Amino acid sequence: MQPKIKDVARLAGVSVTTVSRVLNGEKYVKDDLKHKVNLAIEELGYAPSHIARSLVRNKTNLIGVIVPDITSSFYATILSSIEEAASANDYNLLVCNISEDIDKEFKYLHVFQEMRVEGIIIMHEKINVEIRGFIHKMKIPVIFSSVKPMDQQFVSVIVDDYQAAYDATVYLIELGHEAIGFIGGDMRDITSGQNRYSGYRNALTDRGIRIVHEHIRFGDYKVQSGYEQMKELLRTNQPPTAVFAVSDDMAVGAMNCIRDNKLSVPEDISIMGFDGSQLTELTRPTLTSMEQPIHEMGKVTMRTLLNQVESGEVPTGDIILEHRLVARESCRARDL
Amino acid sequence: MQPKIKDVARLAGVSVTTVSRVLNGEKYVKDDLKHKVNLAIEELGYAPSHIARSLVRNKTNLIGVIVPDITSSFYATILSSIEEAASANDYNLLVCNISEDIDKEFKYLHVFQEMRVEGIIIMHEKINVEIRGFIHKMKIPVIFSSVKPMDQQFVSVIVDDYQAAYDATVYLIELGHEAIGFIGGDMRDITSGQNRYSGYRNALTDRGIRIVHEHIRFGDYKVQSGYEQMKELLRTNQPPTAVFAVSDDMAVGAMNCIRDNKLSVPEDISIMGFDGSQLTELTRPTLTSMEQPIHEMGKVTMRTLLNQVESGEVPTGDIILEHRLVARESCRARDL
DNA sequence: TTGAAAGCGCTAACAC
DNA sequence: GTGTTAGCGCTTTCAA
Numbered sequence A, B: 001m002q003p004k005i006k007d008v009a010r011l012a013g014v015s016v017t018t019v020s021r022v023l024n025g026e027k028y029v030k031d032d033l034k035h036k037v038n039l040a041i042e043e044l045g046y047a048p049s050h051i052a053r054s055l056v057r058n059k060t061n062l063i064g065v066i067v068p069d070i071t072s073s074f075y076a077t078i079l080s081s082i083e084e085a086a087s088a089n090d091y092n093l094l095v096c097n098i099s100e101d102i103d104k105e106f107k108y109l110h111v112f113q114e115m116r117v118e119g120i121i122i123m124h125e126k127i128n129v130e131i132r133g134f135i136h137k138m139k140i141p142v143i144f145s146s147v148k149p150m151d152q153q154f155v156s157v158i159v160d161d162y163q164a165a166y167d168a169t170v171y172l173i174e175l176g177h178e179a180i181g182f183i184g185g186d187m188r189d190i191t192s193g194q195n196r197y198s199g200y201r202n203a204l205t206d207r208g209i210r211i212v213h214e215h216i217r218f219g220d221y222k223v224q225s226g227y228e229q230m231k232e233l234l235r236t237n238q239p240p241t242a243v244f245a246v247s248d249d250m251a252v253g254a255m256n257c258i259r260d261n262k263l264s265v266p267e268d269i270s271i272m273g274f275d276g277s278q279l280t281e282l283t284r285p286t287l288t289s290m291e292q293p294i295h296e297m298g299k300v301t302m303r304t305l306l307n308q309v310e311s312g313e314v315p316t317g318d319i320i321l322e323h324r325l326v327a328r329e330s331c332r333a334r335d336l
Numbered sequence C: 001t002t003g004a005a006a007g008c009g010c011t012a013a014c015a016c
Numbered sequence D: 001g002t003g004t005t006a007g008c009g010c011t012t013t014c015a016a
Helices: A005-012 A016-023 A031-044 A050-057 A073-088 A102-115 A129-138 A161-174 A192-206 A223-235 A248-260 A294-311 B005-012 B016-023 B031-044 B050-057 B073-088 B102-115 B129-138 B161-174 B192-206 B223-235 B248-260 B294-311
Strands: A062-067 A092-097 A119-122 A142-145 A155-159 A180-184 A216-218 A242-245 A270-275 A288-291 A319-321 A324-326 B062-067 B092-097 B119-122 B142-145 B155-159 B180-184 B216-218 B242-245 B270-275 B288-291 B319-321 B324-326
Touching (some): A005 A016, A005 A031, A016 A031, A050 B102, A062 A073, A062 A102, A073 B102, A092 B073, A102 A129, A102 B050, A102 B073, A142 A294, A155 A294, A161 A192, A161 A242, A161 A270, A161 A288, A180 A192, A180 A223, A180 A248, A216 A223, A223 A242, A242 A248, A294 A319, B016 B031, B062 B073, B073 B294, B119 B294, B142 B294, B155 B161, B161 B180, B161 B192, B161 B242, B161 B270, B161 B288, B180 B192, B216 B223, B223 B248, B248 B270, B294 B319
Parallel strands (some): A062 A092, A062 A119, A119 A142, A142 A155, A155 A319, A180 A216, A180 A242, A242 A270, B062 B092, B119 B142, B142 B155, B155 B319, B270 B288
Antiparallel strands (some): A092 B092, A288 A324
């Protein structure tokens, strides 16, 4: 059994209050007593119980995080900067990795509530009615990072998906491409999926390029689906000369598919990714990508949430971060 | 303020004891009372405070995890299976991502102690004397996953690094390679680094192949260092025809370096990785790798730790999992 | 079957 | 400056 404050008090020959005082760095403790107490603490290897403290202070310093897939470089990077910001502010992270498992998300939200976490970060937008309702009832500050659920009540830290996709498409157009394929995300993803798709379409339309339905496919953001959707694009009568995949993972899948079919990136087909994950620099050719400021996204998410937790200020709306196209080797001007 | 058990009791017209009983699924509660209580719980949106429970039950259901780098696919994958196992057993994870920052590790161990976590998983072997001492004093079950610190007192879930490296090297030898380069891990890594290095050396020696010092380099397990060390290997008088990198990340760096120098894998140089991370399937050519059973490693780690937590059984020694060479495209027989 | 009350380890009035 | 004591929200004897 761990030593308690009482044990320290006894050993130091003072009251528990005094021990509590030195523990919490209060003044009004004579130096010699303070010294005795510290000695006792040291000797016993005493560490105050966060549990008991939380109970009386009504404060847990816990933040719950729900990640859809921690093995994805994109989410792992956001998570790492979230963790960094949390740690710097003396908050700890309760992490839940829900791999597509909505039930698990629901279960964890309950756990978060029981744990009395002070805030929740969700990086996942497929929340159903049940979950939506539960979140509202919980009355714990919730913030979405890198995703935006349909519910206008929630605040998200995101990029302007529409504009980012628009810009990415324009970039390909300006490289001379006209047959530009699209590998979108799940269209049930209420916002990112749809907004990126609209950005792509409008960019084409605005530049007077006809939309070819055959060239539009949808995956699930993962490598494998990029591979499969690319396979379909290659099967079309007139395969595109450039493809915009709305995640780097899918872009990598697409590149691999192209290569496995004895074609080359970017010689035969240019590939544009989305996210700016670590993969962009790992592939050969390196991947041109419409990047989200991943690291900043984590930081801003945490900062905004903690601000709400500590000062009660509810953000007035979504926080839009700047997207940025980083040109690497996977896209090039179309041969004319 | 969240509703408390008292509120539920009042609303249901029973005592707190009764509420507690239905909360904990005890018998000896008449059905109608049980029903009333559940109604009150529902109406108030009541969730029992895990904090208060922990205090009285002296049980937190918390496991602390220290990951060196969550953005690495290898650790992320272990972490995800650890999380899965934890969740399945109703434990929650407090995650700390220490990026090389030993102070942060120390800080987190303190936090873990204050939080009264019931067990700690560490995936990092560079523990210093101070940390070692602290861990021993803490008296919380600690288990190392995928790494083995020098201290014999700790138990690790690992593969046989020596044998795995030996087998990987033999594989390359049997493909006809003699000039086999080695990109090792940090040799200050007391065990994995050294054991893999010994495995490599002994395999060569046992097969009567001379060890070429120029062909031996050391990185830090990350992509970038693989790239740089490969650059050095290419600069040698007689570059190797095969290279064994002791992490997939370094292997990918090495492959990229080779490609950036207008050479081909495996035509000019074969590359062998280590770990079996997701990268192996993402690269082109795909990466032959001496794989650790990553997923199982997480599961076994958690299972062993929970067993110790719940039954007090201390594992008698390290738990060695099977390594497995998975041949893909990056290695091939040397042209003679 | 049910309830009263003690106590988990700590903090924070309040009193001295 | 220091100590006494009443809770924080729950579980768990013990008694009824």
